[in-house]
Amino acid sequence: MLYTDAAVIGAGVLGCFTARALTELEISVTVIEEKEDVCTGITRANTGIIYTGCDNRPGSRKAAMCVKANREFDQLARGLDVRFSRCGSVMAAFGPRGEDVLRRKYRQGLSNGVPGLRLLSRDELAEAEPLLSRDAVLGLYAPGTGTVEPWELGIAAFENASANGALFRLNEKVIHMERSGSRFILETDRETILARTVINCAGLSADAVREMLRVPAVRIFPTGADYIVLGDSLKGQIRHVIFHEPEEKRKGLTIVPAVDGSILAGPTERSADLAPEGATCAEGLEELRKLCAEVVPDLPLTEQIRTFSALRPNPRSVQRENGRWVPVDHSIRDFLILNEDGLISLIGIKTPGLTCAAELGRFCASLAAGALSGPGRNRHFNPRRTGIPRVHEMKENDRAALIRTDPDFGEIVCQCHDVTAGEIREAIRRGAVTPDGVKRRTGAGMGVCQGCRCISRVQAMLTGMRKNAPQTDSPGHSGTEKPEERHGIY
Amino acid sequence: MEYTDILVIGGGAAGMAAALAASEAGRRVLLCEKEDRPGGILNRCTHRGFGRAFLGRDLTGQEYAGFFAERLYKSAAEVRTGVTVLSLSQDRTALLSGRKGLFRIKFRFCILAAGCLEKTPGSLGIPGTRPAGVLTAGTAQLLENTDGLIAGYRPVILGSGDVGLIMARQFAESGREVVALIEQKDQVGGLLRNRRECLEPYRIPVLLHTAAVEILGRDRITGVRIRDLETGFTRILHCDTLITAAGLIPDRTLCRDLMPAGRLPDWLRLCGNCESIHDIVDSVTREAMALGASLGQEAPRK
Numbered sequence A: 001m002l003y004t005d006a007a008v009i010g011a012g013v014l015g016c017f018t019a020r021a022l023t024e025l026e027i028s029v030t031v032i033e034e035k036e037d038v039c040t041g042i043t044r045a046n047t048g049i050i051y052t053g054c055d056n057r058p059g060s061r062k063a064a065m066c067v068k069a070n071r072e073f074d075q076l077a078r079g080l081d082v083r084f085s086r087c088g089s090v091m092a093a094f095g096p097r098g099e100d101v102l103r104r105k106y107r108q109g110l111s112n113g114v115p116g117l118r119l120l121s122r123d124e125l126a127e128a129e130p131l132l133s134r135d136a137v138l139g140l141y142a143p144g145t146g147t148v149e150p151w152e153l154g155i156a157a158f159e160n161a162s163a164n165g166a167l168f169r170l171n172e173k174v175i176h177m178e179r180s181g182s183r184f185i186l187e188t189d190r191e192t193i194l195a196r197t198v199i200n201c202a203g204l205s206a207d208a209v210r211e212m213l214r215v216p217a218v219r220i221f222p223t224g225a226d227y228i229v230l231g232d233s234l235k236g237q238i239r240h241v242i243f244h245e246p247e248e249k250r251k252g253l254t255i256v257p258a259v260d261g262s263i264l265a266g267p268t269e270r271s272a273d274l275a276p277e278g279a280t281c282a283e284g285l286e287e288l289r290k291l292c293a294e295v296v297p298d299l300p301l302t303e304q305i306r307t308f309s310a311l312r313p314n315p316r317s318v319q320r321e322n323g324r325w326v327p328v329d330h331s332i333r334d335f336l337i338l339n340e341d342g343l344i345s346l347i348g349i350k351t352p353g354l355t356c357a358a359e360l361g362r363f364c365a366s367l368a369a370g371a372l373s374g375p376g377r378n379r380h381f382n383p384r385r386t387g388i389p390r391v392h393e394m395k396e397n398d399r400a401a402l403i404r405t406d407p408d409f410g411e412i413v414c415q416c417h418d419v420t421a422g423e424i425r426e427a428i429r430r431g432a433v434t435p436d437g438v439k440r441r442t443g444a445g446m447g448v449c450q451g452c453r454c455i456s457r458v459q460a461m462l463t464g465m466r467k468n469a470p471q472t473d474s475p476g477h478s479g480t481e482k483p484e485e486r487h488g489i490y
Numbered sequence B: 001m002e003y004t005d006i007l008v009i010g011g012g013a014a015g016m017a018a019a020l021a022a023s024e025a026g027r028r029v030l031l032c033e034k035e036d037r038p039g040g041i042l043n044r045c046t047h048r049g050f051g052r053a054f055l056g057r058d059l060t061g062q063e064y065a066g067f068f069a070e071r072l073y074k075s076a077a078e079v080r081t082g083v084t085v086l087s088l089s090q091d092r093t094a095l096l097s098g099r100k101g102l103f104r105i106k107f108r109f110c111i112l113a114a115g116c117l118e119k120t121p122g123s124l125g126i127p128g129t130r131p132a133g134v135l136t137a138g139t140a141q142l143l144e145n146t147d148g149l150i151a152g153y154r155p156v157i158l159g160s161g162d163v164g165l166i167m168a169r170q171f172a173e174s175g176r177e178v179v180a181l182i183e184q185k186d187q188v189g190g191l192l193r194n195r196r197e198c199l200e201p202y203r204i205p206v207l208l209h210t211a212a213v214e215i216l217g218r219d220r221i222t223g224v225r226i227r228d229l230e231t232g233f234t235r236i237l238h239c240d241t242l243i244t245a246a247g248l249i250p251d252r253t254l255c256r257d258l259m260p261a262g263r264l265p266d267w268l269r270l271c272g273n274c275e276s277i278h279d280i281v282d283s284v285t286r287e288a289m290a291l292g293a294s295l296g297q298e299a300p301r302k
């Protein structure tokens, strides 16, 4: 039996930031995550855009949080040592419908307090984005839009929360919840956990987790999304995030110049049934290629290095009809945060959930503080985290000095992104247990060869270090891990 | 700053031969190889079929590599293994990284012999899941032939070029069932000799006009949906591994920023698979020797 003041269910970007915000309080914090690593859910597969808030209705929680989060993002990224590129965005309209949308978003952005918005003429648009189709007639420029690697942000919050005392229990799934007096009893597949407040950040399962204690009110109805990633050989050819506003009523194309130099195109909007979880579907990819040909006809799709899919956690109110829970209306538009007697649930947090992760975490922590009747502040809280050195971004002198003190940082393992053995070693020490975990922490295997050349070395380092290293070496880990079984043969 | 007449990047068949020839012409030569020993692709080739033309012997890839590595180490050329060339600059310097440090080196000529990249499953964009067990032929060879691991037991092999054929044989030879070798075109690619030596003795099922259209399986691959491109008919091949041998692309990442006019600077030459994809190592060796020797004539004696 384990006692904790606050239990967080799910270690996606929202669970990690909630945990981080909770460690600012003088309470014990336990995070329970089903998977072998943090940030492998929605946080792993999304568009990675840091939005400005001009897409959200004035007065909504989304608008307020997003504008504030965007304004503070440089500081957040610096403090957590996360790469953040404030590349700006252009939204492009191709006809009267799109123009209306742009003008509406422009006004909406102004009233939300989004700085620097400007409408662009056709020529200005072409100058800003040379690859954009000349059929675009009007643009909306938002200098504040940016992009991050979503998992990098989440992992940074995880490491910082761990350093500040949060206990992360991985490979552990919450399967049952009960209330006993003022406490919650959480049954996991390994342990019974007693908690005074529970923050449900279970992503796509947040509705199911909530329903362990409450009657259904909101359910998640996932839809699917597909993406295409182009390699960094095209670096610099797309300068801003491009939002295409289509004339017909359908999903437009988004193009993102990612921080690692690759280019992301997507997401589609399709039924989740078209492909199993984690799978792309042919129709989706075909649709994307068609959209690219229309919107950015000269973008060479031959440079594709991978495709991936995602699931959107659309929340909808449900009511009982003939013994079944059926949705009553369209997807709930605003962030839905329920506080039911100390059970705090984030349900169906879609865009801009990544942008607002720190805000949402802070908000949940304040609700939790209320449920815990106002705990004191943790005076030792340190908001700063230092990331794994990104050797290829260092100045030559610093890099040479680092190699002199630690030769592992001279040995290149991933040639696509010049990732060294030192960085990989550090990623493993910090909690990577699979090649994928190493990839998300260092970028090794993310480049044009997709790990063909480095996977065997990365796997050998994982096996070697996990055999030799003391378990306590990785921050916040506890319990057994079982990744090798899955990755022993390829 | 250190200086060398000729910097050779890559210690595969091409780099070794170029370095040998240039140093025999009396030049100061430095060869940098990222891995901890020279050989490149050859090091993962445990099959025979190397050196028939150039050496008049039928060696394995590893033996062929050994033959040249031995001569290379005896030559005057300096060999640095575990050293990666990170970048090349117009001022004819290169940035090198290894466990001994980060160095800049100045040179007169540079021979880029960095080999090739494989087309990856990701670049093919086959719809479906992304389970374990989907890998390129090169990765499979690396795992099996140098790391002593098992890539899989019941593979489908995609692509019937030489690489695909050799992979099929590697699996079949060790008693594993190759579910099928699939090929989009209407005939098997690859050299006649490989078709004869790799397919026939093992009765490997070959499906022509066939494309992989979906990858199935959650954690590990369980099957590939294939489409007959003539009839449009699809069906599932059950397997535990998909090996892609879908083509090789010269790896010229290092000179990407050096060709604003689309032309290589005159101090930079390409050879081996980095110049164009070669099926037979003997021609790589021959061409690289000629290049090394001719640059050996051009470079000023120091």
Ligand SMILES: Cc1cc2nc3c(=O)[nH]c(=O)nc-3n(C[C@H](O)[C@H](O)[C@H](O)COP(=O)(O)OP(=O)(O)OC[C@H]3O[C@@H](n4cnc5c(N)ncnc54)[C@H](O)[C@@H]3O)c2cc1C
Pocket: A009, A010, A011, A012, A013, A014, A015, A032, A033, A034, A035, A038, A039, A040, A041, A042, A043, A044, A045, A046, A047, A048, A049, A050, A051, A172, A173, A174, A175, A201, A202, A203, A204, A205, A206, A209, A225, A267, A310, A311, A312, A313, A349, A350, A351, A352, A353, A354, A355, A356
């Ligand atoms: C397609 C798409 C594109 C998006 N693009 C953007 C964007 O560009 N910008 C932006 O700001 N936002 C974007 N978002 C929104 C943003 O990605 C999400 O709001 C955010 O990632 C949600 O994180 P999460 O922590 O809730 O979910 P997750 O990352 O899924 O985390 C939930 C975790 O809970 C765990 N879990 C579930 N059940 C249990 C259980 N019973 N026990 C233990 N653990 C459990 C899961 O394993 C998982 O790790 C996008 C979303 C989608 C779907």
Ligand SMILES: Cc1cc2nc3c(=O)[nH]c(=O)nc-3n(C[C@H](O)[C@H](O)[C@H](O)COP(=O)(O)OP(=O)(O)OC[C@H]3O[C@@H](n4cnc5c(N)ncnc54)[C@H](O)[C@@H]3O)c2cc1C
Pocket: B009, B010, B011, B012, B013, B014, B015, B032, B033, B034, B035, B038, B039, B040, B041, B042, B045, B048, B049, B050, B051, B083, B084, B085, B086, B113, B114, B115, B116, B137, B162, B163, B166, B254, B271, B272, B273, B274, B277, B278, B279, B280, B281, B282, B284
């Ligand atoms: C699967 C397969 C089977 C084959 N079978 C046969 C056969 O049976 N018979 C036959 O004759 N031929 C065969 N070949 C063809 C032949 O082996 C190759 O064409 C030849 O070995 C290519 O040599 P290379 O030097 O151009 O490239 P590689 O062998 O790829 O060498 C390139 C080297 O450069 C290094 N390098 C790259 N970038 C850097 C950098 N930045 N810094 C430092 N070092 C770097 C790499 O680590 C590598 O060692 C086969 C090829 C393959 C792929």
